[in-house]
Amino acid sequence: MRAGVGKGVEGAETLPDRPEPLLRDPLPVDYRPFEADEDRDRAHNLPLLSLYLVGAWTLAPLGWVWPITYLLYCLGSNLWFIKSICPSCRLYGRAACPSGYGRVSARIAPRGDPSDFPRRFRRNIGVVALGWVIPLVGGAVVLSRSLQSALSTLYALVPLILFSILGFYALPALSKGGCGSCPMRRECPGARFTVAK
Numbered sequence: 430m431r432a433g434v435g436k437g438v439e440g441a442e443t444l445p446d447r448p449e450p451l452l453r454d455p456l457p458v459d460y461r462p463f464e465a466d467e468d469r470d471r472a473h474n475l476p477l478l479s480l481y482l483v484g485a486w487t488l489a490p491l492g493w494v495w496p497i498t499y500l501l502y503c504l505g506s507n508l509w510f511i512k513s514i515c516p517s518c519r520l521y522g523r524a525a526c527p528s529g530y531g532r533v534s535a536r537i538a539p540r541g542d543p544s545d546f547p548r549r550f551r552r553n554i555g556v557v558a559l560g561w562v563i564p565l566v567g568g569a570v571v572l573s574r575s576l577q578s579a580l581s582t583l584y585a586l587v588p589l590i591l592f593s594i595l596g597f598y599a600l601p602a603l604s605k606g607g608c609g610s611c612p613m614r615r616e617c618p619g620a621r622f623t624v625a626k
């Protein structure tokens with residue numbers, strides 16, 4: 430009997446209580462799982478959390494409303510990613526997803542078609558990308574207001590530079606392991622930023 434499928438009172442099969450993971454879609458033959466939790470955290474989740482916290486720091490001189498709103502936006506944008514992009518990934522519902530989002534996605538969104546992955550990615554990735562743009566724009570505003578003193582300029586520059594290093598160098602570099610072993614890497618429009626297809 431398949432996991433999640435039971436027998437009814439009269440012996441008829443009952444429907445599974447949640448979508449089956451993509452066990453019926455074979456993974457590519459060269460697929461290498463990237464499963465260790467510590468690798469997952471090192472490669473994706475902790476650097477991403479660090480990026481968002483530094484982004485909030487960049488916005489802090491504009492008033493406490495900005496960093497709080499920014500962090501809530503980042504949370505929402507990642508949930509949007511999980512709901513709109515992950516369902517068409519071959520790691521939807523699988524423990525091997527490098528970020529762990531794939532298993533969350535199987536709980537909150539119905540399974541999508543893997544061939545629809547590039548279209549879904551292009552249509553929705555901008556929501557997540559704004560999490561990179563907001564601190565850069567806000568940081569530029571803070572910097573422009575801080576030019577009257579060397580110390581305040583330094584306070585504006587440090588988080589802005591740190592955010593840029595994390596967002597445009599460290600995070601893509603650390604994502605190479607997860608993206609390099611992802612079964613969607615040849616179709617994923619974002620893979621060109623982390624790993625050659």
Ligand code: SF4
Nearest residue numbers: 515518520526530531
């Ligand atoms: S590999 Fe990426 S797109 Fe696929 S389930 Fe995990 S987070 Fe979602």
